[in-house]
Amino acid sequence: MNLESIPIQAFLIVSSVLFCIGIWGLLNSRNAVRVLMSIELMLNAVNINLMAFSSYIDNNVIQGQVFTIFVITVAAAEAAVGLAILLSLYRNRVTVDMESFNLLKW
Amino acid sequence: MTIAVTTQIICFIVLSLVVLIGALGVVLLESIVYSAFLLGGVFMSVAGLYLLLNASFVAAAQVLVYVGAVNVLIIFAIMLVNKKEDLKPINNIKSRRIISTSICLTLLSLLIRVDLTNVWRLASPENSIGEESTIRIGEHLFSDYLLPFELASVLLLMAMIGAIVLARRDVMNKDISTGLPVDQELIEKSSEPLLTNKN
Numbered sequence: 001m002n003l004e005s006i007p008i009q010a011f012l013i014v015s016s017v018l019f020c021i022g023i024w025g026l027l028n029s030r031n032a033v034r035v036l037m038s039i040e041l042m043l044n045a046v047n048i049n050l051m052a053f054s055s056y057i058d059n060n061v062i063q064g065q066v067f068t069i070f071v072i073t074v075a076a077a078e079a080a081v082g083l084a085i086l087l088s089l090y091r092n093r094v095t096v097d098m099e100s101f102n103l104l105k106w
Numbered sequence: 107m108t109i110a111v112t113t114q115i116i117c118f119i120v121l122s123l124v125v126l127i128g129a130l131g132v133v134l135l136e137s138i139v140y141s142a143f144l145l146g147g148v149f150m151s152v153a154g155l156y157l158l159l160n161a162s163f164v165a166a167a168q169v170l171v172y173v174g175a176v177n178v179l180i181i182f183a184i185m186l187v188n189k190k191e192d193l194k195p196i197n198n199i200k201s202r203r204i205i206s207t208s209i210c211l212t213l214l215s216l217l218i219r220v221d222l223t224n225v226w227r228l229a230s231p232e233n234s235i236g237e238e239s240t241i242r243i244g245e246h247l248f249s250d251y252l253l254p255f256e257l258a259s260v261l262l263l264m265a266m267i268g269a270i271v272l273a274r275r276d277v278m279n280k281d282i283s284t285g286l287p288v289d290q291e292l293i294e295k296s297s298e299p300l301l302t303n304k305n
Contacts, residue, residue: 004111005111005114006114006115006118006158007226008226008228009221009222009226010118010122011155011159012217012221013218013221014122014125014126014155016214016217016218016221017126017214018125018126018129019217020210020211020213020214020217021126021129021130021132021133022129022133023209023210023213024133024206024207024210025132025133027206027209027210028133028203028206029133030193031138033138033142033180033183033184033187034132034133034138034141036180036183037132037133037141037142037145037180038132038133040145040172040176040180041129041132041133041145041148044148044149044152044172047152047168048152048155051155051156051159051161051164052159054159054161055159055160055161056226056228057228059160059235060235061242062161062235062239062242062243062246063246065161065163065164065239065243066243066246066247066251068164069164069167069243069247070251070254070258072164072167072168072171072172073171073258073261073262074258074261075171075172075176076171076175076176076262076265077261077262077264077265078265079175079176079179079180080179080265080266080269081265081268081269081272083179083180083182083183083269083273084268084269084270084272084273085272086183086187087183087186087187087272087273088272088273090186090187091275094189095189095191096187096189096191097191097193097194099193099194099196100194
């Protein structure tokens with residue numbers, strides 16, 4: 001085996017496994033805070049993808065890194081608003097169990 | 107293989123093991139406090155992966171924003187809502203678990219198959235600009251990505267105001283029992299929870 005550098009497949013495999021762990025946590029956790037943490041994991045998986053392609057395809061123009069910065073910005077805003085919504089839900093319902101939030105149930 | 111490549115590969119394997127095992131711990135551990143601290147470790151190792159990809163600026167931004175802001179925010183939220191509660195059992199949880207796990211494994215096998223069978227005709231990142239990336243990102247942000255940059259600032263302002271409005275408590279400026287005005291202490295207005303009885 002004669003490698004010149006780490007192949008891009010390795011980064012893509014890590015990011016896809018991380019993305020699937022995030023989806024599993026999103027579907028299966030009952031604590032609302034853990035759902036938000038799973039969303040952060042999925043955003044990080046996407047960021048790893050963007051950074052890998054940015055480094056392997058346009059390593060002089062680095063548009064992927066700019067996109068990653070925007071994703072980080074939006075993720076920070078999402079975390080702030082999501083946790084505020086969670087706090088006001090907790091104040092009204094006195095629980096963080098996802099199964100007891102039926103506000104949008106038909 | 108030169109020694110530099112060997113070092114890179116060892117660092118990559120260690121960092122990705124920390125990322126994946128930490129992420130599994132985040133979704134699987136019982137205690138949510140352990141999950142939050144493991145999430146910080148996952149974010150730090152993702153920053154290490156960015157360093158392997160010659161992106162020092164984004165690695166620093168990752169540490170500052172994710173570990174310094176998002177993770178601290180999550181830990182604060184856990185402190186505010188952490189209450190021992192007995193969760194009601196869900197009927198047919200086992201079949202739900204099986205369905206969701208199989209969906210995730212199918213998606214994972216699809217992604218890995220695409221990854222491994224596709225022929226990536228990519229150059230290796232040898233002539234990357236490396237340390238100049240900060241300058242280049244600044245040029246991008248103030249020339250061709252100027253509009254998204256300004257929109258991101260407006261978005262952050264909106265998110266901040268929205269979070270404050272949502273998380274604020276209604277505060278009275280009168281003591282409930284004595285009727286005297288209070289200005290320093292924040293006494294929460296006693297209000298009926300809107301949604302507890304509906305269920």
